[in-house]
Amino acid sequence: MSKTFDVVVVGAALNGLAAGLALGGQRTRRPLSVAIIDRRDPRQTLSGDTDARASAITAGSRRMFEALGVWEHVAPHMQAMSEIIVTDGRGPEARPVLLQFGETGAGQTPSAEMVENHHLLRGLLDAVETSPNITLAAGQGLATQSFAPGLAKLTLADGEQLSCSLVIAADGGKSPLRQAAGIELVGWSYEQMGIVASFDHELPHGGRTEEHFTPAGPFAVLPLPGDRSSIVWTKDTAEAKRLLGLSPRDFETELQNEVGSHLGKIALLGKPQGYPLSMYFAKEFHATRLALVGDAAHVIHPLAGLGLNLGLRDAAALAECVADAHALGQDIGGLAVLERYSTWRRFDTVATAAGMDGLNRLFSNDNSFLRILRGLGLRATNQMPGVKQMFAREAAGQTGSLPRLLRGEAV
Template sequence: MIDILVAGGGYVGLSLAVALKHAAPHLQVELVDGAPATAWQRDERASALVAAATNLLQVLGVWEQIAPEAEPIRRMVITDSRTSDPVRPVFLTFEGAGTADDAPFAHMVPNRAVTGSLLSAAERLGVPIHWATSAVDFTTGPHATEVRLSSGETVNARLLVACDGVRSKLRDIAGIKTVRWEYGQSGIVTMVEHERPHEGTAEEHFLPAGPFATLPMTGNRSSLVWTERTEDAERLIASDDLLFEEELERRFGHKLGALKVVGGRRAFPLGLTLARAFVAPRFALAGDAAHGIHPISGQGLNLGFKDVAALAETIVEADRLGQDIGSLAVLERYETWRRFDTFRMGVTTDVLTRLFSNDVTPIRVLRDVGLGIVDRLPGLKSYFIRQAEGLSGHNQPRLLMGQPI
């Protein structure tokens, strides 16, 4: 019997396994994932890592490997306009460093860099990873969970952690219900090169169909998260390169010179999913399996890292006290730690999505006035930056504060 089986080899599953072995090397932690061992190498996406997530990765000893490919976000510009408008007025700007030590409040990093560094750490710490193998069913007993794998084998673990994505099958097997709805939008993700440097500036243009975000990458490159109505997104993904780049330029503008798409383009349906519970006896949810939110705030991945920090600390401290790490009493501490923050972020992104993904004139006027007010209040802007970097509030998990467990 092992101590912990992590189902899912993405950011959340890998970082949880590494965090547990880093803090408690004696724990037997294994990981299974249904994807092939090299699937992560084909991921062309990039993600925004806020300061709290960077702290976690630094403690785990992987940030140094990621840093050469990380681009700091030094300025955030927010506009609100129609695609056809000749001028895009700027309503809100966040400039400078967000953290007390003058570090940027976020970095953009290629997904491959993060995954590769975590895999190296997992190998260094001796975490067995079983690729092309998924957890397909489980039965919970008084002292262990018997997990059936797609290979036909079974594994007995004191705790099973599901990090298997927003449509988690393990969550369904556990009988955990969700609150879920779709927005009728899809997020188009791609990478572009431009003639002029972005100077670390990220921009979020609120357009009638949804936000169009340009995020700085190393060199003269930007990662795009382009929200459109689902039917329009599907049409754009299926279009030829000329039409796609023409539609992209209408939204991106010409301030950085000529554009060239340098990565593949994919579209992902957008919705809100919140698990009604995060735990059951000998079972816990983390990452997208517990919550899937709209990318309007750029916080989805960072919520997953918060889960990792809280769950790892809960498990390790319980183990040090000689408690049963799979007991409901222990796991409920993790749920209590994370439920409110997750619910708050889900509600916030839902309200922002509905508020900014429309072209109703009275609503546009009200939201633009609100953005202008925030822009003129330095104290309020500092509060929002602190929220964005993931370091606000009391009783934060140690890893997020840059402290070992």
């Protein structure tokens, strides 16, 4: 059987669903017909057992979710990050605070909020399933694809054929579509893993986010709703594997030592998961009738929790380029649209990736000269409200050329 859509999105995880909604969702001004395909059924992965990660959602991404009709589904699961501290962490008892971002005033939108990925996925799926212009074809991998100047054709594993004007590759870091298009990557592996786990604790976190820069790498304690927190614990690969091989009880003991005593006694929830960490970006963000978004286009170190937010910016910028072309009666998968998208997104991505890489290198070592230098630098920054405000605006996703969706406006 053969079907025709305006756009086919390959990958029904967070960025693919967001891109599909931005183009064909219920709140889109002139919705296109969109198919979203994935070899896995995302509805089978709606628990923390499959993805234990939690994401920091910036104020810009929140406005995008509001504009897409996703926010109402996820708002009950959000935890405001009302205070952020950055420390030079040699151990739980020796963590001088280098940088502190203050409390959010009453009635103000916090600069970022934490949400567990499985709640976000469910919210996006709920919004997709109530959008009549979007077809979700889950459990079907992509078998072959061909990109002609006038039309893209995709064949699914069950033989079904899809034709469209534009294919969006939201198929993750290993992106088979990017590879098939021959787009090269620039980047490297950190030989580090991010261990992700969540835990209950006796004492309230008060919305406080902690980023401890230890010699082994950043250790983040991130607040979740209730007396729960999530961690991203960066370790070199061998040490991460040792920790992941421990019994839950022994892991909990080591985690308690790392967290310290200020949250009281902790109790591990679920099984810790390990993610190999790398940094790269695609040399091109497009090819004939193909646009890359999210991890298919770039992967950055998770130390500032910006990877997904960058992917959402891709989805928002691409949707705007496509919608503008559609409104003018132009080819929505044509070169002009794809070049506008690539130019818009590549600088922001490369600048953010380089910033995260520099911070990781500056902090992931115990060199005493660098320790003094970063202490002086960050303490000075802490005394400068203007510079802190700039950092806060960056972390809230409010800098650069913002797509309309990130300003809360529909496309």
